[in-house]
Amino acid sequence: MSGRISDVLLSNLNEFISEQMGLNFPKDRKRELAKKIESVSREFGFEDAESCITWLMSSTLTKEQVEILARHLTVGETYFYRDKKSFELMEEHILPELIRSYQKKQKRLRIWSAACSTGEEPYTIAIILSRLILDWRDWNITILATDINPKVLKKASEGVYTRWSFRDTPSWLKDGYFRSTKEGHFKILPHIKEMVTFSYLNLVEDTYPSLTTNTNAMDMILCRNVFIYFTPERVRKIVQRFHHCLVERGSLFVSATETSLASHPRFVMVNGSGTTYFKKEGKRAGKKSLKREESFSSRDVLTYPSPDKKFVSITPPSQPVSEPEIKVEVPQVIPQKSGEKPHTKESKKQPYEKAVMLYQQGRYGESAEILVELLSKNKRDTSVFPYGAGISFLIRSYANQGKLGEASTWCEKAIGVDKVNPGHHYLCSTILQEQGRIEDAIVSLKRALFLDPDFVLAYYSLGNIMLALGRLEESRKPFENALEILSTLPREKEIQESEGITAGRLMEIITSMVNMEILA
Numbered sequence: 001m002s003g004r005i006s007d008v009l010l011s012n013l014n015e016f017i018s019e020q021m022g023l024n025f026p027k028d029r030k031r032e033l034a035k036k037i038e039s040v041s042r043e044f045g046f047e048d049a050e051s052c053i054t055w056l057m058s059s060t061l062t063k064e065q066v067e068i069l070a071r072h073l074t075v076g077e078t079y080f081y082r083d084k085k086s087f088e089l090m091e092e093h094i095l096p097e098l099i100r101s102y103q104k105k106q107k108r109l110r111i112w113s114a115a116c117s118t119g120e121e122p123y124t125i126a127i128i129l130s131r132l133i134l135d136w137r138d139w140n141i142t143i144l145a146t147d148i149n150p151k152v153l154k155k156a157s158e159g160v161y162t163r164w165s166f167r168d169t170p171s172w173l174k175d176g177y178f179r180s181t182k183e184g185h186f187k188i189l190p191h192i193k194e195m196v197t198f199s200y201l202n203l204v205e206d207t208y209p210s211l212t213t214n215t216n217a218m219d220m221i222l223c224r225n226v227f228i229y230f231t232p233e234r235v236r237k238i239v240q241r242f243h244h245c246l247v248e249r250g251s252l253f254v255s256a257t258e259t260s261l262a263s264h265p266r267f268v269m270v271n272g273s274g275t276t277y278f279k280k281e282g283k284r285a286g287k288k289s290l291k292r293e294e295s296f297s298s299r300d301v302l303t304y305p306s307p308d309k310k311f312v313s314i315t316p317p318s319q320p321v322s323e324p325e326i327k328v329e330v331p332q333v334i335p336q337k338s339g340e341k342p343h344t345k346e347s348k349k350q351p352y353e354k355a356v357m358l359y360q361q362g363r364y365g366e367s368a369e370i371l372v373e374l375l376s377k378n379k380r381d382t383s384v385f386p387y388g389a390g391i392s393f394l395i396r397s398y399a400n401q402g403k404l405g406e407a408s409t410w411c412e413k414a415i416g417v418d419k420v421n422p423g424h425h426y427l428c429s430t431i432l433q434e435q436g437r438i439e440d441a442i443v444s445l446k447r448a449l450f451l452d453p454d455f456v457l458a459y460y461s462l463g464n465i466m467l468a469l470g471r472l473e474e475s476r477k478p479f480e481n482a483l484e485i486l487s488t489l490p491r492e493k494e495i496q497e498s499e500g501i502t503a504g505r506l507m508e509i510i511t512s513m514v515n516m517e518i519l520a
C-alpha cells in the first residue's frame, strides 16, 4: 500500500462513517483512522487506500462493508461479568424488583444488550436470570442481543469461548454454566443459549423502538463500551431513542467512563453500590420523580440481600427537560379495506394529529389516551380520521408501554372492524408473540399472508418464530419468500408496517440471520 491519504479525503471519510455507523475519529486520532483504513483497503483488495475510500463513499454501505469496517475500526473487547459492580446491582436490586413486580401477573421480562459483541454480556444476564427465577421456563423472557458486526454475532450464537472471556469472572459462572470442549474451550449450556436472541442492529439507524426489531417495551437496556466511539450528538440521539424503548421505570446501563456522555435530561441518574445507571422516570423527569426514586431505594435496601449496598444519591436532571428533537418513524399502515377517505372535519382531525405527534415523540401513554377517546367516540366513521391507522397507533402505543392486555383487546377490536386488513393480523401476531402465545401468533401471520401473499414482514416474522423454536427447516421457506419479494423492491423502499426498515436493510438482516443459523 503506497501513498498518503489526503487530509480532505480522511475528513470526508470520518464524516461518512460517523453518519453511517456512528463512529467518530476526532483530529487527534486521524493517524489511527488512516492506518485502519489502509488495512480495510487491503482486505477489500485495493491497491491504494484513496481508491478504496472513494469506492466506499459512493453509496450506502452494504452489510459486508459494514462488517469489515466494524471489525477494523472498533474493538469487540468483552468478557463475562464485565464491570462486576453493575452486574451485582442488577442481580441484587434491579432484577429482583422487576421479577417481583411481574411475578403475579404477566411473568414477562425484556432486556436488551445493545452492541453485545461476542455475547458475553447477554449470556451473563441470562445466567443471572436463570438463578433468580427458579420457574424461568414458565416466564416469557426476552433477552435481545444486537450488534452491527455480523461476525461477532455469529460467534455469539455459537456460544463457545476461550479462557480469556472469563478473565475477571467469578468461577461459579464458568464452572456452572459451561461444558469443556475437546479443544479446551467452553461451550455455554443449551438452556442458557436458548434464552438469548441475537440480531443485527445498527444503533445509528432509526429502527428502534419497533415491534419489528423487538426493541419496544424494554425493562432494561445495556449499552456499554460503545458510546466512547461516537460523537456526543450521536450518543444523545441514541439515548433518546433508548428512552422511547423503555417502559416506565425501565433502566439504562452504560459503562462508568460513558456516564457523563450518556447523561440526558429525560433520565434520572441513580448513583449507588459503587455504580451508576439511568432510570426512566414519570412522563417527565423532575422533582416528583426524584421523590419516588428515594422511596424506591429505601424499600429496596430493606427487602433485598446485601443491605450494605445502599444507593447513595440520586441526581436530578441537569437541565430543564426539553421535548425530544428526534422523530420516531411513523409506521406506514395498511388502510382499511374500503380505502380511508380524506379527513374532512378539521376540528376532529387535530386530536388525531396530536396523538401521532406524541407517538413520534415516544410519549405513548398520552398518545394512547387521545386515541382511545377518538376511537371510542367515532366508531367506524373514517371521514373523521383514518380509523384503521388510529387503531394501529393505539395498539403500538400500548405495546411500547408493555401494556399487552390493552394492546390485545384493541387487536381484537381492529379485526372485528376490518377482518380483511392484513396489517391488523400482522400487528396482532407481534402482540401474541410478546405474550408468548406463539402458536396463535403463527395463525395470525398465516392469515396476514393469506390476505396479502406479498406481505414481506409477515414472512420475516414467521421465519423468526421458526428459528426461535429451533425449527430450522421450516424457517427456510418464509425467509426465501421474503428475500424473493425484497429482491424486486428498490433498496431504499421503506417496508410497510416496519417503522423505518428499508428493503435493502431487511434483505441484509435476513441473509445474515440465515447464515448465522446455518453456520452455528
Ligand SMILES: C[S@@+](CC[C@H](N)C(=O)[O-])C[C@H]1O[C@@H](n2cnc3c(N)ncnc32)[C@H](O)[C@@H]1O
Binding pocket: 021, 022, 023, 070, 074, 075, 076, 077, 078, 079, 082, 114, 115, 116, 117, 118, 121, 146, 147, 148, 149, 152, 201, 202, 203, 204, 223, 224, 225, 226
Ligand atoms: C467493546 S464492544 C462492547 C461489548 C459489550 N457491550 C461490553 O461492554 O462488554 C463494542 C461493540 O460495539 C459494536 N458497535 C460499534 N458500532 C456500532 C453501531 N453503530 N451499532 C451497533 N453496534 C456497534 C461493535 O461491533 C462492538 O462489538
